[in-house]
Structures are given as C-alpha cells and as structure tokens.
Amino acid sequence: MTQISILGCGWLGLPLAKKLIEKGYSVNGSTTSENKLSILENAGINPFIVILSEVEGALESESVSESITDFLAKSEILIIDIPPKLRGINAYSSDSSRKIFVEKIENLIPFIEKSTVKNVLFVSSTAVYGNENGIVTEETNANPETESGKQLLLAEALLQKNQNFATTIVRFGGLIGEDRHPVKFLAGKENLENPDAPVNLIHQNDCIGIIEEIIKQSKWNEVFNAVAPFHSSREEYYTQQAKNHNLVLPTFSTEKSNIKKVISSEKITNSLSYQFRLENY
Structure with a gap:
C-alpha cells in the first residue's frame, strides 16, 4: 500500500486525504491544531502535529524535528498544501517578514531529503502569473505582483531544483466549493472593477480529481495550470x-477593463485526459 503524507489538512487537504484513503492509499495528515487531531483520526488519517517555523534553526528542536520526521516516515509521496497567509505584508514590510513562507519551505526540504519521499506535489496558484493578458499556459513567464504570488514562485523553484526528489507543481485558479464561493463576498458590493475580465476558477472536486490523476499516472517533474475551461465575464458570472x-446582486463599473487573462487548462485535459466536472460551476 502506497503511503502519502499531506502537509496541511485544511479546506482542500482534508477531503483530498479522505478520497485517497477511499482509493486504497495510506495517508499521514498534518495539522497545527491539537483540536483537529481527532477529526483527522476519525477520517482514517494518521494524524500529526506539524508546525513549520520561518525562524532559521527553529526546526532543530528535538520535538519539532521528530514530529516532521515521523510525519514523513515511510511515505513515497508528499503533498504540500499550506497557504502563504501573507495578507497585510507589502513592499514596505521588512525583508524578514516578506520571506516567511519561503523560509518554511527551506526549513522543510532537509527533512524531505532524509525521508523516503520520492515525489512531491506542491499546491501553488495562478497568482504567479500576475495580471498577464491573453492566453496563459505553463510556458508563460511568471510575473507575480502580490507577495503571496512571489513567495509561491520562489518556493516552487526551491522544490523543483532539488535533485533528491521529483516535484510537480499544480497552479490552481480561484478556489470554489459548496462552502466557499467568492460571490458571497461580492454580494451587494457596488461599482466592482473589471466587469468584462474573464473568470479563472476551479472547484474543490476538480482540485481533488486532478491531484488523484497526477498520482495515479505518476506525472512528476511537471507544471500544471488547473482552471476550469470556461471563462465568463466577471459581471455575467457573479450576477x-x-x-x-x-x-x-453586485453592481459593476461601466468602465471596460484591460485585463483579459485566460488561464489555459489544455495541458491537463491533454496530458492527464482529465474531464472537468462543469456542472459544479
């Protein structure tokens, strides 16, 4: 039985772990909260407390080191699904505060190198492309504008260049699901910008399905853009x-936008033969 470790059993990681267990995998799952250990255990997940610190040397303490080592032990695949959580950090923030996420990944890598993990799947975001116009493929140069996008891109590079394991990057678009939809934050808002900009979204079910196929087909050392192949305008879709x-109903500005970014998922449909579940959207 193949064992998989999922770093971050949150909105996506928890249902993903449940689905992988259904498929016959053994799953180690991490959380930063002791209160969540029972939730993971009741779902059939081997639960671990794993807290990555951005402080250099902080992972050297015996208890922290052991928790990460045990979490990775005997796993062939590691899925990293932890958000950067960089809201409020901007160009005026200190260099140290702006490297929080990258340093967590830097501190994690030596543990991966010493483990049985052969393949890493890193959950990233299409935010690494910034406000690129036109059709965006995996060959498009990344040009992130947000701090989270910049750190995700740096983390991607750190993992990809490591020769001790193979890394596949999955760049998800805007995340939606039954309990998560951006329209709930836009409802009633007025004069919203970019009414004719196309949406680039992906449902939780498709996120899980795509990760399943990558694992099943052993698609390692790859980069995939994961966005549903429909791109209605923001005004049409959110209305x-x-x-x-x-x-x-939200209302939108009458000014036309210059942003026409369309994230292409053609590689996923061709390389993985994956069919998006468009009824979810």
Whole structure:
C-alpha cells in the first residue's frame, strides 16, 4: 500500500486525504491544531502535529524535528498544501517578514531529503502569473505582483531544483466549493472593477480529481495550470451566481477593463485526459 503524507489538512487537504484513503492509499495528515487531531483520526488519517517555523534553526528542536520526521516516515509521496497567509505584508514590510513562507519551505526540504519521499506535489496558484493578458499556459513567464504570488514562485523553484526528489507543481485558479464561493463576498458590493475580465476558477472536486490523476499516472517533474475551461465575464458570472445563491446582486463599473487573462487548462485535459466536472460551476 502506497503511503502519502499531506502537509496541511485544511479546506482542500482534508477531503483530498479522505478520497485517497477511499482509493486504497495510506495517508499521514498534518495539522497545527491539537483540536483537529481527532477529526483527522476519525477520517482514517494518521494524524500529526506539524508546525513549520520561518525562524532559521527553529526546526532543530528535538520535538519539532521528530514530529516532521515521523510525519514523513515511510511515505513515497508528499503533498504540500499550506497557504502563504501573507495578507497585510507589502513592499514596505521588512525583508524578514516578506520571506516567511519561503523560509518554511527551506526549513522543510532537509527533512524531505532524509525521508523516503520520492515525489512531491506542491499546491501553488495562478497568482504567479500576475495580471498577464491573453492566453496563459505553463510556458508563460511568471510575473507575480502580490507577495503571496512571489513567495509561491520562489518556493516552487526551491522544490523543483532539488535533485533528491521529483516535484510537480499544480497552479490552481480561484478556489470554489459548496462552502466557499467568492460571490458571497461580492454580494451587494457596488461599482466592482473589471466587469468584462474573464473568470479563472476551479472547484474543490476538480482540485481533488486532478491531484488523484497526477498520482495515479505518476506525472512528476511537471507544471500544471488547473482552471476550469470556461471563462465568463466577471459581471455575467457573479450576477448569475448571486441569483443562484439568493444574494443581493453586485453592481459593476461601466468602465471596460484591460485585463483579459485566460488561464489555459489544455495541458491537463491533454496530458492527464482529465474531464472537468462543469456542472459544479
């Protein structure tokens, strides 16, 4: 039985772990909260407390080191699904605060090198492309504008260049699901910008399905853009979604936007033969 470690059993990691267990995998799952250990255990996940620190040398303490080592032990695959959580950090923040996420990944890598892990799947974001216009493929030069996008790109590079394991990067678009939809934050808002900009979204079910296929087909040392192949305008899509959710309709600016970024998922449909579940959208 192949064992997989999932670093970060949150909104995506927890249901992903459950699905992988259904498929016959053994799963180690991490959380930073003791209160969540029972939730993981009840789901059939081997639970671990893993807290990565951005402070150099902080992972050298015996208890922290042992928790990470045990979490990775006997696993062939590691899925890294931890968000950067960099809201409020900007160009005026100190260099140290702006490297928080990257340093966590730097501190994690030596543990991966010493473990049985052969393949790493890193959950990233299409934010690494910034406001690139036109059709965006995996060959498009990344040009992140947000701090989280910049750190995700740096973390990607750290993992990809390591020769001790193979890394596949999955860049997800805007995440939606039954309990998570951006229209809930936009409902009733007025004069929203970029009314004709295309949406680039992906449902939780497709996130899980794509990761399953990457593992099943052993698609390592790859980069995939993961966005559903429909790109309605923001105004059209969120107006309809507000109606579907019985929410106050948002209103949009009459000014046309210059942003026409369309994330292509053609590589996923061709390389993985994956069919998106468009009824979710």
